[in-house]
Amino acid sequence: MADREINPRVVVVGAGPAGVRAAQTLLAAGIRPVVIDEAARAGGQIYRRQPANFRRNHQALYGTEAARAQAVHDGFDAIASAVDYRPDTLVWNIADGQVWTASEKGYATVAYDALILCTGATDRLMPVNGWHYAGTYSLGAAQVALKAQACAIGANVLFMGSGPLLYLVASQYVKAGAKVAAVLDTSPFSNRLRAAVDLIAQPAILADGVALTRALAKAGVPVLTGVTPLEITGDTDGGVNGARVRLADGTERHFAADAVALGYHLRPETQLADLARCDFAFDAKTRQWLPRRDPDGRASVAGVYLAGDGARILGARSAEVSGRLAALAALADLGRPVDPLTLTHLRRQVASYARFARGLATAFPWPHEQAANLPDEAIVCRCEAVTAGDLRRVVNETGAKEANRAKAFSRVGMGRCQGRYCGHAGAEVIAACANIPVEQVGRLRGQAPVKPLPVAIAPEGEE
Amino acid sequence: MTQGRFVRLAEQGRAPLTLYVDGQPVTAMEGDTLMVAMLATGRVLRTSEFGDGKRAGFCLMAACQDCWVWTEDGGRLRACSTPASAGLRISTNQPGASWPTAK
Numbered sequence: 001m002a003d004r005e006i007n008p009r010v011v012v013v014g015a016g017p018a019g020v021r022a023a024q025t026l027l028a029a030g031i032r033p034v035v036i037d038e039a040a041r042a043g044g045q046i047y048r049r050q051p052a053n054f055r056r057n058h059q060a061l062y063g064t065e066a067a068r069a070q071a072v073h074d075g076f077d078a079i080a081s082a083v084d085y086r087p088d089t090l091v092w093n094i095a096d097g098q099v100w101t102a103s104e105k106g107y108a109t110v111a112y113d114a115l116i117l118c119t120g121a122t123d124r125l126m127p128v129n130g131w132h133y134a135g136t137y138s139l140g141a142a143q144v145a146l147k148a149q150a151c152a153i154g155a156n157v158l159f160m161g162s163g164p165l166l167y168l169v170a171s172q173y174v175k176a177g178a179k180v181a182a183v184l185d186t187s188p189f190s191n192r193l194r195a196a197v198d199l200i201a202q203p204a205i206l207a208d209g210v211a212l213t214r215a216l217a218k219a220g221v222p223v224l225t226g227v228t229p230l231e232i233t234g235d236t237d238g239g240v241n242g243a244r245v246r247l248a249d250g251t252e253r254h255f256a257a258d259a260v261a262l263g264y265h266l267r268p269e270t271q272l273a274d275l276a277r278c279d280f281a282f283d284a285k286t287r288q289w290l291p292r293r294d295p296d297g298r299a300s301v302a303g304v305y306l307a308g309d310g311a312r313i314l315g316a317r318s319a320e321v322s323g324r325l326a327a328l329a330a331l332a333d334l335g336r337p338v339d340p341l342t343l344t345h346l347r348r349q350v351a352s353y354a355r356f357a358r359g360l361a362t363a364f365p366w367p368h369e370q371a372a373n374l375p376d377e378a379i380v381c382r383c384e385a386v387t388a389g390d391l392r393r394v395v396n397e398t399g400a401k402e403a404n405r406a407k408a409f410s411r412v413g414m415g416r417c418q419g420r421y422c423g424h425a426g427a428e429v430i431a432a433c434a435n436i437p438v439e440q441v442g443r444l445r446g447q448a449p450v451k452p453l454p455v456a457i458a459p460e461g462e463e
Numbered sequence: 464m465t466q467g468r469f470v471r472l473a474e475q476g477r478a479p480l481t482l483y484v485d486g487q488p489v490t491a492m493e494g495d496t497l498m499v500a501m502l503a504t505g506r507v508l509r510t511s512e513f514g515d516g517k518r519a520g521f522c523l524m525a526a527c528q529d530c531w532v533w534t535e536d537g538g539r540l541r542a543c544s545t546p547a548s549a550g551l552r553i554s555t556n557q558p559g560a561s562w563p564t565a566k
Contacts, residue, residue, distance in 0.1 A: 236516025
């Protein structure tokens with residue numbers, strides 16, 4: 001223990017842009033952090049790396065973000081042997097001041113003095129009837145298939161949902177030579193005009209976004225806004241064959257496709273913050289519960305810090321900054337000297353990205369009203385095929401209006417994805433059915449293990 | 464339909480490897496995930512235990528667990544995050560068990 005007073009152990013969970021910058025900052029201050037990452041190679045999801053025997057260059061993989069991706073990759077490669085790097089390792093619990101890990105080597109625990117959670121994000125999903133048919137993927141999945149495996153998710157891909165990723169991934173598909181059936185955005189175009197006042201906070205990113213939509217139009221891809229998804233069509237054996245939607249002018253239309261990429265921006269992976277007993281607060285703008293944190297990333301629990309998209313969806317550029325900030329906050333709390341001017345500078349950058357993110361939330365809102373209109377037969381929980389009707393029956397018959405209570409009765413959120421893809425929509429279904437504000441439904445509590453564990457691995461030891 | 468679900472767009476010069484899905488040989492490439500190996504030639508990964516049809520994965524980032532397949536001795540693999548390897552023998556049905564008796 002005495003050794004830990006001189007050499008405190010700092011654990012960084014996640015090696016995306018936030019985790020990499022946090023680890024670099026700690027190392028520069030003389031602390032050798034433990035960096036635990038679920039992936040085989042550092043980079044996170046947005047700067048996800050292809051396998052070592054692939055040949056595409058950074059420009060082909062990351063486009064306008066090539067230099068930033070390269071800097072994050074090179075930055076980590078330069079420190080990988082100097083930190084205690086544990087790739088291919090899942091953190092499945094946080095309790096008693098320790099992180100609990102699982103890897104092919106076995107189970108282990110690591111005690112920490114400071115814990116920096118850079119857990120990243122997953123797609124935010126609103127169900128649509130038929131989304132369980134084979135060939136529906138999340139938008140993020142469509143991007144991973146291309147970036148990490150040089151594949152399209154289908155021969156004719158329909159992009160549906162909202163948010164910046166919708167346009168980014170569709171344009172990446174076009175550029176890579178894939179056929180894109182259409183881009184169907186649920187957000188009305190007028191929202192973007194209202195969002196301009198905040199989007200102007202990051203003019204370069206805004207210009208990149210506008211260029212993406214132009215590139216899609218130039219490629220002849222139909223791009224429609226104000227669209228209401230009605231159903232993904234297909235069958236249980238053959239999978240997806242298209243989607244039926246209502247257009248902004250009220251007419252219905254069917255788009256043929258053999259794959260659908262579906263998503264509504266992103267949601268932070270907050271299960272570990274929850275297990276670390278961090279306080280959460282409801283964010284009315286995006287209609288979700290988020291862990292509280294101060295401007296530098298300090299959570300409500302002493303010694304726990306939150307950075308990157310795992311704390312707030314502010315994007316990869318912001319994640320690099322908030323990763324540095326969280327590490328500096330940890331260093332300050334451990335009694336190390338930290339330059340206040342650097343803090344001021346970094347905080348200002350994060351505030352600018354936060355303003356831009358507010359603009360994105362205005363431009364591409366979470367379409368919560370779709371939950372009330374889901375037909376009873378629509379599956380909400382893909383894991384266990386629980387329908388909107390099942391969930392409404394629980395609300396009406398048992399009076400369960402709180403997310404965890406409704407989960408206990410309906411099993412929505414209890415399946416193998418542990419509510420990642422149904423949790424937000426399930427809460428909206430309950431709120432609409434019970435006619436209460438969605439914040440009163442609460443949020444699904446994080447449960448250990450945060451992902452299913454293989455049973456056949458042995459204890460590795462305690463540290 | 465005999466055509467695969469996924470379409471390879473680049474990186475096609477990699478060394479080939481053969482694995483077996485439900486006893487049938489499948490040719491893939493070094494660096495493929497198990498999911499890509501299976502969906503570049505096939506249409507599905509598994510059948511939902513809840514009666515709602517075939518599944519072919521969903522998130523590709525090890526979060527949704529929709530892409531579980533099994534080794535012939537009953538081991539569970541997440542196809543999106545498991546590298547394809549030569550000689551691997553995969554079953555698209557969980558051997559000897561059905562939900563909810565399987566743990």
